[in-house]
Amino acid sequence: MTNSALPITAADIDAAARVIAPYAVRTPLLPSPALDALTGGRIFIKPEVLQRTGSFKFRGAFNKLSSIPQADRSKGVVAFSSGNHAQGVAAAARILGMKATIVMPADAPASKVARTRGYGAEVVLYDRDKEDREAIAKKIAGDSGATVVPPYDDVFVMAGQGTVGREIAEDMAALAVVPDIVSAQASGGGLIGGIATAVKARFSDAQIIVAEPAGFHDHELSLKAGKPVAHGNSGRTICDALMAQQPGDITFAVNRHLLAGAVSATDQEVMEAMAFAFRDLKLIVEPGGAVALAALLKGKIDARGKTVVIVLSGGNVDAELYAKVIS
Template sequence: MTAHAPILPVTVADIDAAARVLAPVAVRTPLLPAPVLSERLGANVFVKPEVLQRTGSFKFRGAYNKLASIPESARAAGVVAFSSGNHAQGVAHAAQLFGMHATIVMPSDAPVAKRERTKAFGADVVLYDRDREDREAIARDIAGKRGSTVVPPYDDPYVIAGQGTVGREIAEDLSTLGLSPDLVIVPASGGGLLAGVSTAVKARFPGTQMVVAEPKGFDDHARSLRAGHREAHDAKGRTICDALMAAIPGEITFAINSQLLSAAIEASDEEVGRAVGFAFRELKLVVEPGGSVGLAALLAGRLDVAGKTVVIVLSGGNVDADLYAQLIA
C-alpha cells in the first residue's frame, strides 16, 4: 500500500498566494547566520528575526493576508480582533493600510507598549480581565452588533498562510545557500506561526524536524502531541512570555501541527530572561520574552544540535522598556 501525505487545511499554494499578497507591504526579514551560537553549540545556527517585521512581529503577515481576503463590500464594517498585543498591532496596522476601522479586545495586563502602539495605529482598544472574561465572546459580540469581520489570532486559514511566508522565506534562503535544515525551532501560543512555517519548510525539506518551543508549564502543544488530541496546559499564574499564554492549541493549527511536528521543548522564565539578554548582547537584537523561548531552550541544552543546521525563529520584539531593562541588566 502506498502512503499518502495528509490533506492539510492550509497548503503550500495558499502560502505562495499569501506571499504574493504580502510582497508589496511586508518586510522580507533576513535569515541571519549566528556565529556566536554556532560556536557555542557546535552547530550551524541561523536566526529568523521577525522582530524586524512591520509592527515588530510576524503577526502583521497573517493579519494583512486575512484582511486582504475580506470582500470590498464588507470592509466598511471594519474588523474586530482579540489579542495580548502582537496580533493586536498587526491587525491595527493592516486595517490602517486598508483604510478600515479596527477594534481590538486586549487583556488589561497586556504590556503597556503593546496597548499604546495598537492605539497609535488607529484602533480602538477594549480591555478585559483575562481571568474572568472570555475575550473571544466579547469580540464576537462587538462584531455581531456592527457586522464586522472577526480576525482570529491563529485559527484561520488566511492567517496561517500569511504566517507561513516566514517558513517560505527560510526555505528559499537556505536553498540559495545550498543548505538543508535539520531542525527549525518555532515558538507557539495557539500554533498559527508554527503551522504555517511547518507547512512551508516541510514541503521543501521533508526530512526537517519541526520543533515547538513553549514557556515552562504552558506546554499545551507538548501535551497535545503526546495525547494525540488537543489538550490544555494546567499552568497557574503568569509567564513573562505574555504572547504565549493560550490555554490550548487551535483546532485548525493542531490539525496541521499534529502531522508535521517532531518534538516539543520548553524554557523557564529565568532561562527566557537570560536569552533576551543574550540576544541583546550577542545578536544585537531586541527580542521579547515570547520571541526568545526557542533560543532559551536551545541555550539551556534541551536539544542536541551538534553538527546540525538549525534555524530559530525570533518571533517578536515588543517588550516594555522597564521589563527589558531588568532582563538585560
C-alpha cells in the first residue's frame, strides 16, 4: 500500500502543523552524550514533556477542536482519557472558547484530574473495571450535542500527533543526519502512527519502533496477526496512560504498514528509566512517557552504531509516585 492510500498523509500533518503553530510548543531535539556512551549509538531525545499541558496530546486535541465547524462549537466537546488527552482537550477548548467535559477513570492520577479541572473542564469520573468510558461519553454527547474527541482513532487527532514526527524529520534534516530508528510509546497508536507517517515521508528507510508496557503489548500482537488484537490483560501497569486494550482501527491501518517492530519494558525498567531521565537528562518523565527510553537502556532497541530518536511523550506524574521512583 502506498502512503497516499493510508488514512493520513504527510500533507495532513503539514496542515495540522500550520493550525497548531501559534499555540503548541515546538519542542527541541536534544543530543545525549550520556546515552551515546551507554548505547554505542548517537541518541537524540524529543522531550514532549516540555509541550503545553506536559504531553504531546495537546497537538492532536487542538487540531481536532479546530476542525469543528463554528456552528457546532457552542455545543462543546466531550472526551475520555486517563489524563494526558484530558488535559490536552481541556486546554485546547479553553483557548478556543469551548466547553469541555472529560470522562476520566476514578483511579487516574490525582494530579491529572486536578490539572484537567484547572483548565476549566468538567470531569466525570467512572469505574474503569465496571463501566464503559466511550458509552458514557457518547451519552453525554447525545444529550448535549457535543462533539466527541477520541484520544487516538481520528484522522485530525492523529495528524496533530504526527507533528512530533514532522519536527523530528525537519530537525534531523537541518543537522544533515539520517535517523536509523525512531521510537515512541503507544496506547491506541495515534502518536506512533503520526510519527511514522511524517518521518518516513522524508526518511523512507528509517525504522519506526513502537514501545509498550510489558503485558500490554497489543501492538506487538497485532503486528504479528496483521489485524487489531487485544492484549487481554485485565491487570494494571504503572504506565496508566498506555492501557488501551487494542490499537485503533484507523491507527492500525497506518501502523501495520509503517512500523518496523515492537519492544516492551517492565514497570521496574520504566521506573529505572524515569530515574535516569531525572538524574542524567534533567527531565521529569511520567511512566507512560518513558517506555521507549526504558527499552533503549535495556538494549531492547539495538542502537550500536546507529542514530536513534527517542520520544519522551509526557511528564505528568504524581509527586508522591515520582519521589519514590527517583529515590
